[in-house]
Amino acid sequence: MGTGILIGRGDRPCELLLSRANRHGLVAGATGTGKTVTLQCLAEGFSRAGVPVFCADIKGDLSGIAAPGKPNPKLEARAQALGVADYAYEAAPVIFWDVFGQQGHPLRATVAEMGPLLLSRMLELNDTQEGVLNIAFKVADDDGLLLLDFKDLRAILAHIADRAAELRDHYGQVSKTTIGTIQRRLLVLEQAGGEQFFGEPALALQDLMLVTPDGRGAVNVLAADRLIHSPRLYATFLLWLLSELFEELPEVGDLEKPKLVFFFDEAHLLFRDAPRALVEKVEQVVRLIRSKGVGIYFVTQNPLDLPGTVLGQLGNRVQHALRAFTPAEQRAVRAAAETFRPNPRLKVEEAITHLAVGEALVSTLQADGTPSMVERARIVPPRGRIGPLAPEERAELMRKSPVAGHYDQAVDRESAYELLVGRAAGAPVSGPMRTGPAPVRSDNPWGGVVVPPRPLPEAPPPRGGRIPQVPRRPDAPGPWSGQPQGQGGGWGNVLGTVLTGGGGRRESPLESMAKSAARSMGTSVGRRLGDAVLRGVLGSILKR
Incomplete structure (x- = not known):
């Protein structure tokens, strides 16, 4: 070559x-x-x-x-x-x-991954409105509320509007008028189909x-x-x-x-x-x-x-x-x-x-x-x-895609919306859950193997940083092991990924969760040192 x-x-x-x-x-x-x-x-x-x-x-x-x-x-x-x-x-x-x-x-991306800076840019917010959005993210972090999808963002904004007087001394002034403006911008984004991006x-x-x-x-x-x-x-x-x-x-x-x-x-x-x-x-x-x-x-x-x-x-x-x-x-x-x-x-x-x-x-x-x-x-x-x-050619390629079945069905975990609605109704609140089965493919997408869904780990939600991904099957053969990976679908029976720079070893789910937790802790510490405004997806850049 x-x-x-x-x-x-x-x-x-x-x-x-x-x-x-x-x-x-x-x-x-x-x-x-x-x-x-x-x-x-x-x-x-x-x-x-x-x-x-x-x-x-x-x-x-x-x-x-x-x-x-x-x-x-x-x-x-x-x-x-x-x-x-x-x-x-x-x-x-x-x-x-x-x-x-x-x-x-x-x-898709989660609301937490997008962060307040890019959301403000997407919604065309002014400085005051962006400041209120930052307060919403901060309150969600402090209260242990996962911000995953569009309804989570709406729920946390309504939550801080209801607690405006209580939050004023600790977080700053929160105007219900400003909250209303942000909610209207979210409605415009929703009508344009933008809510499908979050989740x-x-x-x-x-x-x-x-x-x-x-x-x-x-x-x-x-x-x-x-x-x-x-x-x-x-x-x-x-x-x-x-x-x-x-x-x-x-x-x-x-x-x-x-x-x-x-x-x-x-x-x-x-x-x-x-x-x-x-x-x-x-x-x-x-x-x-x-x-x-x-x-x-x-x-x-x-x-x-x-x-x-x-x-x-x-x-x-x-x-x-x-x-x-x-x-x-x-x-x-x-x-x-x-x-x-x-x-x-x-x-x-x-x-x-x-x-x-x-x-x-x-x-x-x-x-x-x-x-x-x-x-x-x-x-x-x-x-x-x-x-x-042609549309039929595209559909056939999507059917044979190595990621077919993994992203096609949305997963709705218990997050800020469910927790806040549960509190308002006085219902007991449990840990993360899945509201519908979503197929989780094997570690080897080239084989086209779709495995049954497995429950999300019963762990407390991280405060800020990244949301742990839905885990993939831990017992699937490694990409370079040469073991059979199933038939049909995908592009073949071998997956090469360059995310980690090559090599034959993939991270186990335990290692991935540990790294995710470490990133969350690092992001949280950095934010508490004063970098709350521009945290999220651009947080690591600002710390350089």
């Missing part, structure tokens, strides 16, 4: 070195210039190299990566002209996800970092054609996911290839109307997550859509055509041209406005870490289908 991904060819081949892929990147260009096809080519290249990928499908046409391309003499001739010796039509191993659970497996089973990051038995990385495709109509929800969700990766993954430094590559399409939505404090946290994530083995690739129309401090961190760049009809667009073209290492054989500023569809200016980091001279390159054709899958 080579050490790089061929992006295209100009006067020389343009390769993205795997050892420099964690230095992040940018794919930019006006609408209709070929950004999505370039994203597909990069995703396919990373997958063939054994690197899992996460990308958002904004228009629905990226789903075609899950099916082999249709024979096309023009694509074959292009591949031959660009020196792609092993070009063949093939499908990538794709897992479909969807926040709304319609075009992919449901993708359990929450996403386990190792399920984004799977490798097939033949060594290809999984391509996780988020159906975002509906999600993009709620830009705040879309941007906040992806920021939460980045923050989770930053918080959970260990430091590994520079690897031969990344653990995961994350494509952030319509990246300008992340920074639009964002408060300065949030932008600073994004900058920190981009700067520091490289050492966790994660590469972030921003996809947007214009490089100037990103803050300069973020743009300066993006070492690998693919610039498609830009339009220059207005003075502002002409300034944007000049600014984009100045970000490349000059090539004496190329007038970059002029070339940007004259690139054909499927052409781009390409500059990647070399082995010594310096950017290569910019090349005007023709982009290699993708191996998968260009265009969307």
Whole structure:
């Protein structure tokens, strides 16, 4: 297997070195210039190299990566002209996800994992309203109330409104008017379908970092054609996911290839109307997550859509055509041209406005870490289908998915809502429970084995930090043991996960629970030292 991904060819081949892929990147260009096809080519290249990928499908046409391309003499001739010796039509191993659970497996997070900062961003709250939301989280922590789903958040807000006079001296002023405003914002989010994002089973990051038995990385495709109509929800969700990766993954430094590559399409939505404090946290994530083995690739129309401090961190760049009809667009073209290492054989500023569809200016980091001279390159054709899958094709792939059955049915544990309603009714309150059976798959999702649900551990809820995940079966064979794993479903009989940096040993449920408890204790201690406002998914960043 080579050490790089061929992006295209100009006067020389343009390769993205795997050892420099964690230095992040940018794919930019006006609408209709070929950004999505370039994203597909990069995703396919990373997958063939054994690197899992996460990308958002904004228009629905990226789903075609899950099916082999249709024979096309023009694509074959292009591949031959660009020196792609092993070009063949093939499908990538794709897992479909969807926040709304319609075009992919449901993708959820708990309210506690999201935290007050990102929730405030999602709900477009002002400083006063954000302060009240922080009080709600603090009261939930102090009272031992789990915040898991949407109704838990509503219940804790109603709870602090009822106790406003009692809480004033210890937590600060809580206005019922402010509570009402937050509740109305929650109603708007609920009507947009956003309440489906909160709950359990929450996403386990190792399920984004799977490798097939033949060594290809999984391509996780988020159906975002509906999600993009709620830009705040879309941007906040992806920021939460980045923050989770930053918080959970260990430091590994520079690897031969990344653990995961994350494509952030319509990246300008992340920074639009964002408060300065949030932008600073994004900058920190981009700067520091490289050492966790994660590469972030921003996809947007214009490089100037990103803050300069973020743009300066993006070492690998693919610039498609830009339009220059207005003075502002002409300034944007000049600014984009100045970000490349000059090539004496190329007038970059002029070339940007004259690139054909499927052409781009390409500059990647070399082995010594310096950017290569910019090349005007023709982009290699993708191996998968260009265009969307049919609904029945998507449904069949979801049925055979290695995570099928684990996320598809929601689990409703006893949490803040049940406890507060029980107290109000004077009913006895018990420990965590499950209100409906949810299938829990085995440790080896490639085998497609679904095992009966097992009860959640009878343990007191942690105060703050992470909510322990629903445990997986402890007696399932290990991923590298070679033991039979069952038949049918999935992509095969072997699972590779790069969450822990490789190796043949998986954590036992006891070890996972111990680590979860340790993280919860650490988060709680840090918060009690005064970092209550920005705790949660960004807490570990602030402590650096």
